[in-house]
Amino acid sequence: MSWMQKMVRRENVSLNTRTEPVPAGPDAPHAVVIGAGFGGLAAAIRLGVRGFRVTLLDRLDQPGGRARVFEQDGFTFDAGPTVVTAPFLFEELWSLCGKNLSDDVELVPVDPFYRIRFDDGTHFDYNGDMDDMVREIRKFAPSDVDGYKRFLEKSEEIFDIGFEELGHVPFDDLTDMLKIIPAMVKLQSHRTVYSLVSKYVEHPKVRKVLSFHPLLVGGNPFTTTSIYTLIAFLERKWGVWYSMGGTGSLVSGLSDLIDEIGGTQRYGADVEQILVDNGRASGVRLADGEVINADLVVSNADVGWTYRHMIHPEDRDTWTDRRVENMNYSMSLFVWYFGTDRKYEDVEHHTILMGERYESLLDDIFHNKELAEDFSLYLHRPTKTDPSMAPEGHDAFYVLSPVPHLESGVDWRVQAEPYRQAVSDYLEQTILPDLDDHLVTSRMLTPREFLTDYKSLKGAAFSVEPILQQSAWFRPHNRSEDVEHLYFVGAGTHPGAGMPGVLSTARVLDTTVPNPDAFSPTRAPQQEVTV
Incomplete structure (x- = not known):
């Protein structure tokens, strides 16, 4: 069975053959984690090994969130993060479960870290030496x-x-x-x-x-x-490291750890509301009306979306609708996943293609919120390191372009294909000659999907923008200021986005969430209701 096949919908899965750590008993406090991105997966593990009963919920049909996996026409595409740094943060999660990361995941170094190609054709190979x-x-x-x-x-x-x-x-x-x-x-x-x-x-x-x-x-x-x-x-x-089998192999490994420590994972479970009882998080309601009671809730959903759409306004004194909407949000991304029936051997694993403009292009993206005709690109070619990501003799790629989030007013249902063609033309003229002639599979992700698929406010790809006025104490807190026993992990809280940052948000829970004996669970873990 492939690791992708293992990433199917799971419910009430528990492997009790291990003796360390001991799975939480039925009377242990119940923690519901919303969202199975890296932050949610790490949070579920950290809470589980501390003795909480954990239920992890995600609206998608597989774990990973933005790091989910697409399989298409024999190609495997990591949907999101591809640059693995600070591997000790992953090693720590495996260690908490009594295992070694290397038992389940093979990390290999990438050198150069990035090839940075300038618009005039010169390039800079960037590494740690x-x-x-x-x-x-x-x-x-x-x-x-x-x-x-x-x-x-x-x-x-x-x-x-x-x-x-x-x-x-x-x-x-x-x-x-x-x-x-x-x-x-x-x-x-x-x-x-x-x-x-x-x-x-x-x-x-x-x-x-x-x-x-x-x-x-x-x-x-x-x-x-x-x-x-x-x-x-x-x-x-x-x-800078690459996980053989793609970033998805890290996601699958973390998901397996949750199984092994007795956690419950449910996919296709769309959380519509966080329930609040006397100022305290008491569970969640799913879109189909099911209520899951909890002693604490951890949201790995987008922090802006969580406050704006999942908590009633009367339960929010600090994070009002106006304050949430007025935060500065990151740019979004246009991502094109594609495969070719030939290999481009001279293209590195990570390539950054700098356009002619730098500051003024970023002004268009972040401040003017205009979709420019030019762009700078990041091109990922995992088959440079791992040929298993594509059929033999083929190459797998994804290319992303930073673009403004949905406040730009761009209709991506209309604009996506012309923009993809412009990106394709640029790649063909620079480092992927005859690309159109060798293209055999293709799919796109636009700011519209960051909203519809990931429920990211304004379609922002990285949640809250990391400016000084939105860092540390000024960032949405890991422990909610408005709702007791509600906690946040993921890109929108401290310390921020990127794999090390998101994994560190879960690490913060070790400090902010009290030990299980501080809770007095009185509710059944799940109760179905009809609405």
């Missing part, structure tokens, strides 16, 4: 080598505080934020990523190479707080 990076920088600007080394030192300094010290700390109270202000000032957090990079290097191409990372987590390098320059050191410290 100092000698290689110096050599690449010297191709464009020998005078920037010393500045690059000083930038790395600053990135490490920011990493030590921003990730190691604060990445797993809940910011429940304003005093938590006040305590770190001196460190934030010292780290120059008021600067943007691009501003901080520009302090150290001068060549425009080198600045692009060192500043694009916020786009991987939904941020604009020209407005995202410079705290996110820690990504440069994070990648250097732990590398």
